[in-house]
Amino acid sequence: MYSFSYHRPASVAEAADLIANAADGKLVAGGQTLLPTMKHRLASPSDVIDLGAIAELGGIVVNGNIVTIGAMTPHAEVAASGEVQEAIPALAALAGNIGDPAVRNRGTIGGSIANNDPAADYPAAVIALGATVRTNRREIAGEDFFTGMFETALEEDEIIVAVDFPRPEAAAYMKFENPASRYAIVGVFIARTAVGARAAITGATDCAHRAHQLEEALANDFSPAALDDFQAPVDRMNADIHASAEYRAHLVRVMAQRAVAACA
């Protein structure tokens, strides 16, 4: 790790100020992604601004049909939240299956979506549930938030404050785990909502994305059988030592069918 200056602001405004004035500043949330990168000397921020002391970034609030999760809420808290379990059980289950207990106790929803790892879980939920990402500057539709591999719609120094999830009629997330990292080799999130089926895929390609084809296939027949002939495009799939493109494409269908079945 290279040397850096450490800051611990008490408000979002103060954090915004610090990051704007730093030569090469970085926000740190749970540090589960940023710190290993720094330890490997792959990142060398001049200033690290810790969001951990900012009360307004924490907490889970359910207001009518909207579940709001503060950016600094750790995965373990989402997983254990009775309110989330009641409103969107698939989201609580997703959070409860990220990494290991240490990662879940430190890692946050804000850090996860800001990082936008192509194999991360939360992006699939944010997209499929039609969530809204709220920042210190604006609101961004979940679907538009994830723009590419490790890239998001966030502007420089923009801070995620919370994510608003509308409550679906039913939802399920099926994750096929990488046996080593246990990130998603393929993850499919399916939601049945008042306006129809919504689906998102993570892990399979360079960035989590909405799966319109799956949604169309499910539009008139929300059942696993409706996806029997579904084929994910092999040429868009990632390929690595853990899974070939062909296998990933196959898994997209299997996970999608299982997710639909689990929505029942």
Place this chain on the structure above:
Amino acid sequence: MREQGIGASVRRKEDQRFLLGKGRYTGDINVAGQTHAYFLRSPHAHAVIEGIDTSAATAAPGVVAVLTGDDLAADGIGPLICGVTVTSDDGEPHRAPAHPALAQGKVNYVGDHVAVVIAETLTQAQDAAELVDVKYRPLPAVSSTGEAASEGQQQIHDVAPDNVCFNWPFGDKAANDEAFASAHRISSIELTNNRMVTNPMEPRAALGEYNSGTEEITLHMTTQNPHVHRLVLAAFNQLAPEHKLRVVGPDVGGGFGAKIFVYAEELVVGWACRKVNRPVKWTGDRSEAFMADAHGRDHVSRAEMALDENGRFLAMRVQTTANLGAYLSTFSTMVPSYLYAFLLAGQYATPLIYSEVKAVFTNTAPVDASRGAGRPEATYLLERLVDVCAADMDLDPAEIRRRNFIPKDAFPYQTPVVQCYDSGDYEAALDQAMELADYAGFAARAEEARSRGKLRGIGFSSYVEACGIAPSAAVGQLGGGVGLWESAQVRFNPTGNVQVFTGTHSHGQGHETTFAQLVCDQLGVPFENIEVIHGDTARTQFGMGTYGSRSLAVGGVAIAKACDKLIAKGRKIAAHAMEAAEGDIEFADGNYTVAGTDKSMNIAEVAFTAYVPHNYPEGVEPGFDENAFFDPMNFSFPAGTHICEVEVDPDTGVVEIADYTAVDDFGKLVNPMIVEGQVHGGIVHGIGQALLEGCRYDSDGQLVTASFMDYAMPRADNAPDFRVGYAPTDPPHNPLGVKGCGEAGAIGAPPAVINAIANAIGARHVEMPATPETVWRACQSAA
């Protein structure tokens, strides 16, 4: 049985400190004036070094020294050695390229050591390392085991044409060919034994201190064998004379073989602390462990079995290419030769076995012993082949094994491949395993699984291994440079408590408990009054360390022999004190009794008398402290049958271990709880190899699986509850009747798992690691 003696599941003494966080590992030790070493490593798999400019790094803040291979050579610090000679088929010894601890003109794998930076802080050392300017001229890399010796491959070492280290045929080829020519049927298999990164929990570390007053170097390090490290570092690397070098292996967080060897880092730390005249500390991180610890396995093999019409094995032939990596690690040559080919008989009475092993160099990390070392490779090959034979002959896998087992009345049994098995009852273990696993109920379980869309399969593995390493004369005959006896010293203190000094080293095995139980049992001293001491060349007598499941079978016997000497000496002292004839003194349960009387003296009183010899027999030395050495007459041969049941999800290829049964013959058990822990750990290690662990280099020689994000280690949820049973026999060569248990699981498990998967999906073979995609593809082609 004493409450805490042999056979009791005493809780581990060492867990008190481990569970309280009071363990003291090399990384925990910090000394005044300590500097930090950081190794600059090669990013290339194969390159010529055209120049190293250290000037900017040397001038960087906090830097004490930047040292390279030239400095090492100038100080006469010798290259790393390989201690076992294998004679190649041309009659010459194996090809042994120079292995400098810091590169001299060339790097041969990613992670190879180029320079060391020593600075006041680790960060300063790392910062300065970025300023070392190394001019590399990259060369094509060789990374494939199977192709390393093929035509057109880049040559890695001048001394090794075609990248061959040795070609080593063993057995009577002509007789073997004849048996094949007249066989009823020939079954064959081709398979790889996947490369593994051993990955003990604690990465390697070293702290070197030089005392210019005494000219002594003290090296705290992660070692399984402190005296072997001292011997090699002194005699072959010229680090310091043996009596001026102290090696301490304090608490060590697992070894599994990876901490047997003499590596560059520890040698360089020892040398550098004298050179800079400051303590030097190096703590390896996980990335370094992946890159530069010796890896394990990595074979490509073809095997054939000649069968008669009843499915009896007539002859077997094997061709194996073994990857030894870029350089020869300390015991590397022995692993795919003596520890492999001599185990190819397995549990079977196959009369003829012929093998050819080609060991090759590649631009990958050195490969050496890793839990099981050679025996897992032999067992996997053989037990997979046996299942293929069973399929070809349409025989039940249990039945074909039973037909070919060495019968229990044939022991000691001379195999056609050197080893003479001590004792065994292979059918008893098989029967017990089938009973425990409810083999009879398998069909119903498979049927039930099918109703859930799962394919359930069952797989057997009947393994034998050689441990209790090793009779020194045999080691010498085979070209080993060491004797493999073990030593012990058992010392009573005047107040009656006991210190046991063993030449073995405990790094997770629980010796402090097991050995105390031995002594408690034999001397009748309370368990809590016995302390086992190991791991420090300044505290213990010379010993050979821990590997090859040898500690109890060899080291334990040395302890027992030292106890015998104490008992004998105590008899003289007690006879004198109680005014009786020595011949009338009986020793039992810690007490010397005059036969037929109630006169008795506890061994603690005898010890006190020996240290305060006011009333003492003439001609007997004072003191109550004895040492002993034990050189085993033979290896010991643990054996057993493992049965694995898996469920395969055909839609994804995911394999779940549904059930696992192990019935082993380890001889007598001293602490059944510890043994069971070793069995569990070994099986999980084997499940890891079968399903998860696969170390991969790409064609440029880059390590693709360089962290736990890409290299899958087994976790608790990869393993089921185990059914464990024992079918002990009594090994006649071992005075304690023990065989060793530390590696058995890792040896027995891989073929049991793969045989179960093959059975589940109806495939002839599935390669390890049987990842979901591998199994899914096998399902596709089997369907």
